[in-house]
Amino acid sequence: MRDVVVVGGSIAALTAVETLRMEDFDGRITVLSDEDLPPYTRVPLSKGVLAGRETADDVVLAPLSAEVDLHLRTPATGLDTDNRVVLTPAGPVPYDGLVIATGARARRIGTPNQAERVLRSYDDGLRLRDHLGRASSVLIVGGGFLGMEIASTARALGRDVTVVDLAPPLDRLLGTTVGGHVRSVAEQAGVRFVLTHGGVRLLGAPFPTAVETADGRRLEADLIVSAVGDVPNVEWLAGSGLPVAGGVLVDERCRVSPHVVAAGDVAVFTTGDGGLTRIPSWTNAVEQARCAAKALLHGDDALAYRPSRYAWTEQFGLDVKMVGPADPQGEPAVLDGSLDAGSALLAWPDAGAPRTVVAVNHHTPPAKLKRLLRPAAVAAA
Ligand SMILES: Cc1cc2nc3c(=O)[nH]c(=O)nc-3n(C[C@H](O)[C@H](O)[C@H](O)COP(=O)(O)OP(=O)(O)OC[C@H]3O[C@@H](n4cnc5c(N)ncnc54)[C@H](O)[C@@H]3O)c2cc1C
Structure with missing residues (x-):
């Protein structure tokens, strides 16, 4: 194998590149990223970046080696697996081996004419920080790790904060004991929780300023933020013949098809009970990328993927x-x-x-x- 193309510009892509080199791959590596920034960590976006303490300089990861061709602002728009080329607006990029690491984007619940605020990229972080600076009240739809971290930062900045969710925030992730504890710390910090059985509708366009719950309550705020999960970036794979089902389907070694592997938030794998799962987290992206890169080079001799399932969150003074x-x-x-x-x-x-x-x-x-x-x-x- 002489030419490996990595599509994606974040932690899974970077880890795959590092692993290929650590495994003594001395061929050409081309990284195609649609971002403006070189690979950076998203973890501080909801914390230090939103709070105004950190900038791009703080979030950009260690640079790729000079022997890697990093193409920023270069989206992959299609994939021809027969001829082994990635299609881009700048022309086709041939590969012998391909790493798919296109991650995910924020899920939106608004109508097409609504531009609700979300937080996924560094630019989202700057925009949200700017809006937070001008808002006195914030309503966050979704109380997962991300929604609660945004709530924590907004509250620390003195904003009036409400979190609305279908179920008690964090119970689904941390269990009721720890979830309840974090919520009570958040409530002591001044956060209000609203539970709604049946979702919410955003009101106002282009920027929503209220939500209506399924049971008819109307909640208003200067700033509405959706933190309702993510959507894997797989559209560019349409027509490629690769298996896509809520993400790119990988085997136990993160392989998708001969010569193609995938890792990180974009990858879906089969669990022991035959179900499909995705683990959108930093650690999973790192671990899958290592596995995928080794499988690309060593095939069946590579070790199978074993997720450590390590995750963390920092909010309301709790680690x-x-x-x-x-x-x-x-x-x-x-x-x-x-x-x-x-x-x-x-x-x-x-x-x-x-x-x-x-x-x-x-x-x-x-x-x-x-x-x-x-x-x-x-x-x-
Ligand atoms: C605000 C925030 C805070 C977080 N905090 C934590 C935390 O505390 N702990 C934790 O474990 N996880 C956290 N996460 C999750 C973690 O950041 C993700 O799981 C991780 O970034 C996944 O990495 P990835 O490389 O698979 O995908 P992504 O980070 O989504 O990167 C995918 C990359 O591919 C690029 N791309 C997409 N499509 C194309 C295309 N067609 N062509 C070229 N490039 C493309 C994207 O622009 C992006 O650069 C957080 C996420 C966010 C948004």
């Missing part, structure tokens, strides 16, 4: 780290500390071994959290 599947059920065992005391290490046992471990303001490093998923940790606790 929450988590390993294991989201949505843990039932009451956790307390391994150390207590939520009431402000620092806790919690585990949800499953057949003796912890299935999910969550640390709240607890100084357990991620590597140790991952080790805690081993059965011996329960006996030691």
Whole structure:
């Protein structure tokens, strides 16, 4: 293999490139990114960037080596797998091996004439910061990690903040015990939560200034932000013949088809019970990209993908780290500390071994959290 093309300009793309070189691939690597900025981390966008503490200089990741051809502002618009070329407005780019790392974009719930605010890119972050600077009230639709982080930053900036969701925010991710704890800390900080059974409709165009809940309540704010999930960027693969089902379908080694692998928020894989899943998170993007790059070079000799399922969020002065599947059920065992005391290490046992471990303001490093998923940790606790 002499020519590898990586499509995407973020952490999965960057990690795939680094891994190819670490595996001694000395052919040509071309990276096609539709962004203006070189690869950067999105993690601070809802935190330091939104708060005005961080700029592009703080978020751009370590540069790609000089032996990599990085093409910014170059979207892939199509893929011809028969002739092995990626189509771009600047012309076709041939490949022997292809890494798909086009990630996802913010999901929108407004009508086509509504321009609700979202946060996905650095430019979104600058725009939202600007709007936040002029708003006194903010309504955030969606109380997942992203929505709650935006709420936290907006509240710290003194804005009046309401979060509206279909279910108690964060319960679906962190379980009811930790979810309830984070919500109560957020409420003490002044955030209002509104639950609606049946979604919301945005009111006002082009910039919505109110939402109507399914049960007829009208909630107004200077600024409406949608944080309702993401949509994988797969449109450019239409007609390519590659399997696409809510993302690019990859096998246990992140392979899509001969010569093509995919990684990160764009990739969907089959779970043990035969279902399809996507893990849109930083760690998953890194881990899948390493696996994908090795599979591209070594085929069946590469190790199969094993997600560590590590995720984290920072909000309302809480540093929450988590390993294991989201949505843990039932009451956790307390391994150390207590939520009431402000620092806790919690585990949800499953057949003796912890299935999910969550640390709240607890100084357990991620590597140790991952080790805690081993059965011996329960006996030691
Ligand atoms: C505000 C925010 C905060 C976050 N905080 C956390 C956190 O605290 N912890 C955590 O684990 N995760 C967090 N995440 C999620 C994490 O950032 C993503 O899971 C991660 O960025 C996924 O990386 P990726 O490379 O797969 O995709 P993306 O980051 O989506 O990158 C895809 C890249 O491909 C480019 N692209 C798309 N289509 C094309 C095309 N056709 N041609 C060329 N280029 C294309 C895009 O512009 C982009 O550069 C956060 C996300 C956001 C938005």
